Amino acid sequence: MKHIQLIQTILYVENQQSSADFYKQLFRQKPDLDVPGMTEFILAENCKLGLMPNKGIAKILAPAMPDPALGNGIPRCELYFYVQDIEMEFENALRIGARLISGIEDRDWGDRACYFADPDGHIIAWAERL
Template identity: 55%
Template structure:
């Protein structure tokens, strides 16, 4: 595998694009009707696809993603410096705080928020 892309199904592509652009402080590398992509690292991208767009591909074999909006369906586990700043910025942008930044049993310091569609974002500082 040469590159990885994780795609979140979103209710409103424009609102989610603005949210992630402001949260991550990076511009999309692609932003066209039906798909927004952010390059997170050399080989990893985060994609945002409208629920209606993916529904036309996967339905009727799979349930319409709109039916799951607001239900946690994935977690982005993002290792960053200053995780507290990301958590606070996310809340200011409309995210819901799920769990405050604190040391976890597995050795990381992690704070959890939910984005505009209920996807869970964990901001992580690795404890050395």
């Protein structure tokens, strides 16, 4: 799909500030946008990660969709990042208090990967190709 110019994934979060602080430490970078209602991190040339409070998106989604706050703590998505140094990312995630789900292992799909959860239960995977 060459017509797509930018990919932005937005996570719905309970507390924008605490989630922003978590991801600042996880990515070891400041957000590129941090205003009430949205925090954004540019992760690659055409990829952004946004953090939006549940309360804000609920106003847009209602009444067609349930309140996202009803899913807090339930894994609702997975962010899968290929990295140059999986051990460094693993240790950083542990250091900042990310919840370890599965340690670094060779996976049967051809990656070496580990899994963590953020404060809202979203899954974060760090991976390297075998």
